[in-house]
Amino acid sequence: MTRIVESPAAFRGALEVARAMGHRVGFVPTMGALHDGHLALVSEARAQGATFVAVSLFVNPTQFGPNEDFTRYPRTFDADFARCRDAKVDVLFAPMREAMYPPGFSSVVEVKGLTDVLEGVHRPGHFAGVTTIVCKLFGLAAPCVAVFGRKDYQQWKVIERMTRDLDLPVEIAAMPTIREPDGLALSSRNRYLSADERQRALGISRGIRAAMRAFEDGERKAASLERLARAEIEPAFDSIDYVAIADPETLQPVDRTGERALLVVAAKIGKTRLIDNAVLGEDRLA
């Protein structure tokens, strides 16, 4: 049975009881609008030994910029609940905004360096919102293991950094990106796409595949790999925020890659902004 809790105190209490009963608590923080990628995170929590799994649904306002899609971000509570119930999630935490940010709230958790590039440049303040809410959710849930998706690669690295720096007593696990059969990375924002836009969005996975093939054939020049990806993405998208080769750990740009290289993409179709990535030399696309 999936128990729904709204209040932070009830959430903390439910997980305290679970821990006291000897459970290893797994935690999957989400913004709702759940898809199979999120459910893979729940499975991964179990694979990491969690015997009790909590999922949070919270569209966190502080990680959206003033011109971003906070208000139109999909809210699909009933469907999310059904998915969690089917996945045998133990607790679903769905707090109100005021419960998470009561009057007087004034703390910020930030990671420097890793957030100065890529999404950090294009979404100023975004990561401070993410790290603050995740730190807070960790404080409430005190999970043994928390699972994030590599689709948000930079977010995963930033949270990993925060957790290590602040010695938060949480293991961070990450799941590879889940894709549609045609290559489109699952994302709650895919719901924004019309049928035509959905087709055009495949430019990203085509671009990633092109760079992967070249990498397998020995190409190590970042500019060449980026150019190959961009050639697929540019015609399909209305604008590109970045198509970049970066170090998979520091996220800093590189001229020449080593045996692993991160290819990251952010681009827009209409008002819909999609991100995707792959670690060349490691990930495979169908």
Added chain:
Amino acid sequence: MTRIVESPAAFRGALEVARAMGHRVGFVPTMGALHDGHLALVSEARAQGATFVAVSLFVNPTQFGPNEDFTRYPRTFDADFARCRDAKVDVLFAPMREAMYPPGFSSVVEVKGLTDVLEGVHRPGHFAGVTTIVCKLFGLAAPCVAVFGRKDYQQWKVIERMTRDLDLPVEIAAMPTIREPDGLALSSRNRYLSADERQRALGISRGIRAAMRAFEDGERKAASLERLARAEIEPAFDSIDYVAIADPETLQPVDRTGERALLVVAAKIGKTRLIDNAVLGEDRLA
């Protein structure tokens, strides 16, 4: 027996074992150079029900400004250990700087608002250093209750705010300032004072007492209360950073006080900077 641990992992492990044995863990973070004020924090941890008490000694570099006294801050490990042993402290955590800030460390925890005034103005970056290290120490220790001194009144309020905002699972307790019989607030920095400076330093407690008397007699104008305190401090000190009446919760300046008012002082004798405070209408000085 007081166990000394140097590594963060050993510290975490020792407290995990204590919690697993059913102990309520109390924690007193310090920068060492322990005095009776610190020992009062240890006693308060026990009064708050702690059955296992950890003290950390760490002169945290990130809370010192470039022109402050980080390098000359007193380091008195042997005496600190002896005091902790006598006070039956269970674990003394004395990490190296590199263990707390390994290469690549890049996270910051900040509280806005409360840190924009008083010490926050005169010691830019100070509170970010404090909240980051305290958040990290809480992450390592996962104490049930942590005790702070009201001598650092603003620090206490900032840490209380951080803990509440981030839902850190720690109760924050605070102890009234401990003073010498003549009124001087205990401080590790009192060691910097020559005999003559030690006498002059009493200007602060005289100033606080003067404001207290006027408050008891019904004075509620902040400017008048500040003037009375300042009249005692100014002749004795080489410079004053602030002598201010503020709201005890928001720390914002007030024109007229309510039935409680915070009087806060920061002033220098030579290179030594002393701070002190009292809540008028609540605290008493001998």
